[in-house]
Amino acid sequence: MVFILFGMFGISVVLVIPTISEAQLEKKTFVTHTGGVISTTGEVIDPLYVASTMEFDPMKFLREFNYGKVSQLSDGSTLREFTIIAEDDKIMEISPGVFYNVWTFNGTVPGPTIRATEGDLVKINFINNGSKEHTMHFHGIHPAEMDGVFESVGSGGGRFTYEFEAGPVGVHPYHCHIMPLEEHIVHGLYGVFIVDPKEKRSPADEMVMVLNGFDTDFDTENNFYAANTIPFYYQHHPIQIQTNQKIRVYVVNMVEFDPINNLHLHGNLYHYYPTGTDTVPSFYTDMVTLSQTERGIMEFEYLYPGKYLFHAHKVEFSEKGWIGIFLVKDGDHQDSQNGVDYGT
Amino acid sequence: MGWIMELDNPSKGKIIASGIIPFIFLIILVAYIFGPGSDLLNLGVPLPEIIIEKIDFLESEIQVTVRNTGPIPVEVVMADVNDRIQPAAIEPDRFLERYETALVRIPFEWNEAEPYIIGLTVEDGTRFERQVEAAAPALRPNLEFVGLFALIGTYVGIIPVMIGLLWLPFIRKISKQKNHFFFALTVGLLLFLGIDSIEEAFEVVDDHLSGSFNGVLLIATTIVLSFLGLYYASEKLTGKADSLRISKPVAIGLMIAIGIGLHNFGEGLAIGAAVGLGSIAFSTFLIVGFALHNTTEGFAIAAPMSRGKTMIGKLLGLGMIAGTPAIFGAWVGGFAFSPFSSVIFLSIGAGAIFQVIVIVLKWIRDEGDKNLSSASVVSGLAIGMLVMYLTSILV
Numbered sequence: 001m002v003f004i005l006f007g008m009f010g011i012s013v014v015l016v017i018p019t020i021s022e023a024q025l026e027k028k029t030f031v032t033h034t035g036g037v038i039s040t041t042g043e044v045i046d047p048l049y050v051a052s053t054m055e056f057d058p059m060k061f062l063r064e065f066n067y068g069k070v071s072q073l074s075d076g077s078t079l080r081e082f083t084i085i086a087e088d089d090k091i092m093e094i095s096p097g098v099f100y101n102v103w104t105f106n107g108t109v110p111g112p113t114i115r116a117t118e119g120d121l122v123k124i125n126f127i128n129n130g131s132k133e134h135t136m137h138f139h140g141i142h143p144a145e146m147d148g149v150f151e152s153v154g155s156g157g158g159r160f161t162y163e164f165e166a167g168p169v170g171v172h173p174y175h176c177h178i179m180p181l182e183e184h185i186v187h188g189l190y191g192v193f194i195v196d197p198k199e200k201r202s203p204a205d206e207m208v209m210v211l212n213g214f215d216t217d218f219d220t221e222n223n224f225y226a227a228n229t230i231p232f233y234y235q236h237h238p239i240q241i242q243t244n245q246k247i248r249v250y251v252v253n254m255v256e257f258d259p260i261n262n263l264h265l266h267g268n269l270y271h272y273y274p275t276g277t278d279t280v281p282s283f284y285t286d287m288v289t290l291s292q293t294e295r296g297i298m299e300f301e302y303l304y305p306g307k308y309l310f311h312a313h314k315v316e317f318s319e320k321g322w323i324g325i326f327l328v329k330d331g332d333h334q335d336s337q338n339g340v341d342y343g344t
Numbered sequence: 345m346g347w348i349m350e351l352d353n354p355s356k357g358k359i360i361a362s363g364i365i366p367f368i369f370l371i372i373l374v375a376y377i378f379g380p381g382s383d384l385l386n387l388g389v390p391l392p393e394i395i396i397e398k399i400d401f402l403e404s405e406i407q408v409t410v411r412n413t414g415p416i417p418v419e420v421v422m423a424d425v426n427d428r429i430q431p432a433a434i435e436p437d438r439f440l441e442r443y444e445t446a447l448v449r450i451p452f453e454w455n456e457a458e459p460y461i462i463g464l465t466v467e468d469g470t471r472f473e474r475q476v477e478a479a480a481p482a483l484r485p486n487l488e489f490v491g492l493f494a495l496i497g498t499y500v501g502i503i504p505v506m507i508g509l510l511w512l513p514f515i516r517k518i519s520k521q522k523n524h525f526f527f528a529l530t531v532g533l534l535l536f537l538g539i540d541s542i543e544e545a546f547e548v549v550d551d552h553l554s555g556s557f558n559g560v561l562l563i564a565t566t567i568v569l570s571f572l573g574l575y576y577a578s579e580k581l582t583g584k585a586d587s588l589r590i591s592k593p594v595a596i597g598l599m600i601a602i603g604i605g606l607h608n609f610g611e612g613l614a615i616g617a618a619v620g621l622g623s624i625a626f627s628t629f630l631i632v633g634f635a636l637h638n639t640t641e642g643f644a645i646a647a648p649m650s651r652g653k654t655m656i657g658k659l660l661g662l663g664m665i666a667g668t669p670a671i672f673g674a675w676v677g678g679f680a681f682s683p684f685s686s687v688i689f690l691s692i693g694a695g696a697i698f699q700v701i702v703i704v705l706k707w708i709r710d711e712g713d714k715n716l717s718s719a720s721v722v723s724g725l726a727i728g729m730l731v732m733y734l735t736s737i738l739v
Contacts, residue, residue, distance in 0.1 A: 099469070
């Protein structure tokens with residue numbers, strides 16, 4: 001009897017002891033993005049700490065505008081030609097270590113920012129190199145057959161030419177409109193279409209922010225949110241701007257599944273032009289709410305240098321990546337009207 | 345292979361060869377399937393699967409034990425708390441081969457008694473989660489908790505069993521018919537305990553163990569092995585009772601005590617694990633429930649012992665064998681919880697109980713004119729189950 005008891009005791013000791021003794025391995029100490037400190041012998045998994053080696057560069061996308069191949073038509077108007085290629089077989093690292101099958105216009109999510117002036121003739125040579133049917137559907141004013149809904153473009157090299165007059169003035173989304181629509185959008189087939197007024201907007205440091213998300217486990221809830229695809233990117237790589245410089249942000253909300261998104265700016269307020277269709281701002285605020293494909297233009301200037309957050313005040317989204325920082329540096333105190341010009 | 349060699353025409357080589365040849369073909373088959381051309385058999389898409397086995401709440405940190413339970417290696421690339429992405433560290437590294445475990449450490453200022461859902465995301469973006477109903481500080485095996493668990497084990501295991509043993513004089517004084525009633529009552533109690541152990545094992549399988557362990561069959565296999573092993577041992581023991589200078593009642597009592605002891609180890613494990621994982625608040629009410637419930641176990645030992653001479657020392661020894669494992673179980677469950685070993689121990693306990701049931705039934709049958717359908721036996725069994733059910737409601 002006694003030896004059975006001792007046996008039991010022995011087993012218990014053997015099972016419990018390893019949890020008491022701490023392994024004496026070399027430890028590294030890390031400070032994480034939330035300020036927490038980890039001392040570990042292993043690896044750090046932190047979408048912010050881990051240096052991003054992303055194929056997609058949100059910093060490049062931020063200020064990249066595609067004006068197309070420009071030529072003059074006989075009636076004196078401007079023709080802008082674009083070639084857009086759709087694909088749906090690409091696996092992209094959308095957050096450190098997380099790989100997702102993105103469907104792309106010209107290889108990126110979002111697709112290229114297409115920009116034209118009101119009244120220009122926009123001609124888009126669309127090639128579908130994907131394995132499914134795709135289209136390009138622009139928000140804006142155009143003939144029915146240019147709407148990219150009923151004219152599906154076949155897979156494996158199908159072609160279609162979209163031709164329409166750019167308008168109205170503002171910032172608009174474009175996206176694939178093949179059913180199931182949600183699937184085609186959440187995989188990444190969307191982008192921004194900017195129509196500038198003929199009289200031009202004032203010069204400014206201009207940028208595009210597409211608010212998007214990824215449902216990587218297909219449960220119709222987003223696992224990641226971001227401004228321009230990569231979660232936490234602009235927190236890790238702050239957007240550098242200058243004091244007394246007019247900043248103009250073209251914001252388009254492409255988040256699916258969640259009914260709303262929003263944008264809150266720290267230490268400042270912005271003039272907000274819903275859809276960018278009017279030249280007079282509707283609000284002076286630090287917070288706008290955006291529904292699906294709702295978009296607008298935000299204009300602001302910083303007086304004081306430093307780091308300022310911008311993020312979804314739907315905090316769930318910001319804690320899943322939709323957060324960034326403006327790093328404001330002392331400008332040369334020139335009149336802001338002489339700042340960066342906004343393209344041609 | 346002794347019996348084979350006794351066959352006529354003993355060509356040893358042929359016999360050995362005929363035994364080995366199927367194995368050789370089996371090896372060739374496996375080599376072929378894994379070898380070149382194996383792509384032909386790759387149908388379907390293997391999906392990653394990980395299971396969060398354990399969540400510990402330390403000071404300003406949540407520690408998560410994760411196991412790769414899927415068919416392919418995975419990378420754990422992200423952690424979240426309540427579906428909000430959190431930075432974390434993973435030890436030893438983020439690459440998990442099949443069945444490999446890793447420890448994910450998330451710096452987090454958690455609040456006691458609040459529920460948390462911990463999620464881990466693997467490289468293809470699939471997220472796995474596990475919920476904790478109420479965060480409680482993880483137990484570290486310091487002396488205080490060793491003592492506390494010993495106390496709980498004593499209340500739940502030793503004391504109730506000892507109290508149950510006090511029924512011995514009562515059982516001794518009653519008639520043979522009534523005696524059979526009480527033996528059958530014991531069987532009823534044990535039957536309930538056995539089923540109870542299996543149920544607990546199933547719970548652990550459901551909550552913590554992945555499908556790749558074949559949890560249900562693991563339980564079944566362990567129960568059968570445990571039953572067979574102990575059955576064989578007890579046949580030897582009761583058969584040799586005379587030469588070991590212990591009486592048959594003592595031998596049977598010992599087997600019952602061992603069976604109940606193994607069961608109580610499993611029970612202690614469950615209690616320790618529940619406290620350690622923060623899934624229950626260990627209330628005095630719960631201890632009272634277990635204590636009442638387990639008093640019946642002492643009775644089960646006392647019943648056969650009533651047939652021999654009263655030997656206080658042996659009786660106490662049997663009580664200790666039955667009761668003390670609850671303490672060891674609580675330690676292991678609280679400080680070194682592993683779902684796999686829990687299932688194993690609970691199943692061994694169940695097998696042990698069923699083995700005891702067979703012994704006692706055999707004994708009743710031998711004593712009671714080869715009859716198991718007398719009113720006293722049937723009613724005893726029924727009441728045993730009922731009593732256990734009613735006391736189990738308290739737990």
